[in-house]
Amino acid sequence: MRTVIFHIVFLWSFLLISQDDFSAEIERIRSVQSVHLDSALSEVDELLSGVLESGDDGRACQCLELKGNTLTKMRSYEDALIVLDQAVDRCSLAGDKPTLANALNAMGVVFDRLDDHEPALEYFIRTSQVYDEMDDYTGLVKSYMNMVSIFGQQEQVDKVKEYIEKAVRLIDKVDDLDRVARTYSSAAAHYSEIGFKERNYLDSASLLSKRGVVFAKEHELKESLPDYYIVLATVDVLQERPNRALAYCDSVFMNEESASYRALIIASMRKAESYAQLKDFDGAIKWYDSAEVMIEEVESLFYKMVLEESKYESFKAMGNTAAALVAFENFKALEDSVFTMEKYGQIADLEAKYEAEKKAGEISALKNQVALQEAQSSRKTWIIAFIVGITLLTISSFWFYYQRKLSLEKEQSAIHKQQLLRSQINPHFIFNSLSSIRGFLFDGNDTKPAITYLGKFAKLMRMVLELSSKEWVSLEEEIKALELYLEIQQIRFNRAFDFNLSVDPSIDPREIIVPPLTAQPFIENAIEHGLKGMDKNGRVEIACLRESGKLIFKIQDNGIGIDHVEPRKNHQSRAIQIFKERLGIIGKRMKMTFSFSIADIGNDADIHGTLVTYELPLVKG
Incomplete structure (x- = not known):
């Protein structure tokens, strides 16, 4: 009671x-x-x-x-x-x-x-x-601009225009001044982006930017002005009005205290492009150099790529073939490889299929299970054929990649060399996973787990192909790939081990970029060799920390310890050699040194295992 x-x-x-x-x-x-x-x-x-x-x-x-x-x-x-x-x-x-x-x-x-x-x-x-x-007009305008963003990603130009017009018609009813300013800026930026392909949208971009300038000045919103001037400068460059573009860029620098680094970088590039249109090579070089200095400060590979593309277009238009060629080679070195895009499309479709099945309650998987029960040999044949097809697709992709590398000039940049080293890792990574599927498939008559495994493997293979084609990837992408790999290995080894992947709270994985697939070989060694023979209670800990301006990776297992692992010199020494070469290339380019160590942590009968520790640069994308 x-x-x-x-x-x-x-x-x-x-x-x-x-x-x-x-x-x-x-x-x-x-x-x-x-x-x-x-x-x-x-x-x-x-x-x-x-x-x-x-x-x-x-x-x-x-x-x-x-x-x-x-x-x-x-x-x-x-x-x-x-x-x-x-x-x-x-x-x-x-x-x-x-x-x-x-x-x-x-x-x-x-x-x-x-x-x-x-x-x-x-x-x-x-x-x-x-x-x-x-009757919440502020919220309604925000919703319309969210829809504009989606339609922009889908390249539905008519829908972008329709919902921008809906948002702009309501602006006078919006009380939130910042929302009004952001709406003018976002709408103008969307129109200018479309204007790179369809010039008839540039006038709309210019009109909305000019309205935004008037509004920002009336309400003393100085922080909004640089974004409007950037759009106006972009429009004038695209319409080949270099003198007007230079004036708008100067307006950005006059409001430098309220301008973002992004605005200052783009303003510098627009000035360089304007001088190129005026055939002033020295002026163009001066402002490209200015943009490059700022890009180095923010350590953005994306803006480096945009800068080199801009240089290429400008120098080509000026007839400076030598400078254009250098810029083009730099641009291509930074640009994500697109040679496997058609392959990605096929694998992305497979991944989408499995994700859709998961969200819909795995309806399609259940239908497949019924079909499998009706014809055992047919379903095994289908799965094996599927694996063979995926294998051939993978082999052809890497063969094409290898042939493409051989066709390049002998003197390659460090970026090209690092991409080649990554390509040496990928075949082992993927075919080891294929081997896991093969063993898992023929373990018994129930092929439903094999179908689940295939879904995870298809997603993993697409991620590996995508990551290995890039020089840098976000830490978030790297973590997702490692988690998926560990999940697959957990299934393969019948949950004989658990894992934990932690990231320092001071690190935003979406902002930090890293060389791809550096931790995977060491995680593989921990599972395949360190935990070998353990039927349960295995543990793999992966930690990503921030120390002294560097990114620290630690991979630890509670296995028998590296001092007691049976030597496999060819495989392990080669993996370590590749990793050290990659680390050396990164260090040389960034003029930094990065440590790497592998240690047996056993000190008594109860505590044992291996700890791999290595450093990477702390770079924001």
Whole structure:
């Protein structure tokens, strides 16, 4: 009886918290979220627990929306979608339209980050409908511009134009000055981007930018001006009006204190392009050099590539063939290889198939299982044929890549050499996985696990092909590839080991770029050799840390230790040699030294294993 009374008192005390106090608590957790995501998640879970006990749908939907937002920032996208879907249901019950709009918009953002454009668009449309019902013009304009972003990625030019026009028509009803400024800037930038291919959109880009300039000056929004001037300069360069373009670039530098590095870099390139149109080679070189200095400071490979492409186009137009050739070679060295794009398309279709099956409850997989039960030999033949086809596709891709490398000039840059070293790693990586599938497939008569394995393998192979064609990849992409590889190996070894992959909280994996597939060979050695013979309780720990301005990778296992591993000199020494060459090339180019060590950590009968530690440059993409 006392327990019941205590429970009732607890619920009443929770319900007596005013809405203002509750809202203040929600905002406090949002402020924690900007500093420490784990703490914010813990606190919102605690708050949510009390809210659910009280049965208050209104407060529950706010907590769920905040939790979904937190999970999104933690890149736990699948969990975020589940929680946000619950928030949408609760908001509908409570009639909380503002929070409902936020939850729907957040779901659109998650699907957009997953490059799943159709559901992203669907949720942005639903968001706009809720904002429309509330006469919330600020939210409605934001929704329209989110849809513009999706249509832009899909290259649906007519839809981009349609929704920009819808957003612009509502601008006068928007009270949020920053939202108005961002709308003018984003809309003008979209039109100028389209204008590179369809020049008739450049006038619209110019018109919206000029409106934005007037608005920013009227409301003293100086930080918005550089973006408008960049678009205007871009339009004039594309329309070959170099003197006007130079004037707009000068306006960017006059507002340098409020201009982003991106704006200053692009302004420098537009000035260089303008001088090239005026046939002033020295002026062009001066501003290209200025852009290059700023790009080196932000360490952006993307802008380096854009810079070299701009140089190539400018010098070619000026008739300076030698300078254009150098710029073109530099551009090609930085540009992602596109020779396997058609292959990627085939593998991407396979991956999309399995992802769609997963989201739809694996309906197609169940149908395949029925077909397999009807004809055992047919299904095995299909799977084997599938593997053979994928294998031939892989071999042909790498053969084409190898032939392409042989056709290059003898004196290659360090970037080309590093790509060749990566190509030596990929065949072992992929064919080892194929071998795992083969062994797994013929382990028994039940081929359903083999189908699941195939789905993971198809995704893994596409990721490996994609990553190995690049000189640098985001740390987020690298981590996803390693997680998928470890999941496949877990299945292969019947869950004989667990793994943990952690990243220093001070590191944003989306911003940091690394050479691809550096950790994989050491993880493979840990599983194949370090944990060999262990049927359970195996452990692989991968940590990515920030120390002294460098990125530190640590791969540790609790196996027998490297001092007790049976030597396999050809394989292991070659893997280490390749890795050291890659590390040496990176160090030479960046004028830095990076350490690398492999140590046996056993010091008694209970503690044993191997620890691999190596350094990489801390580079932002």
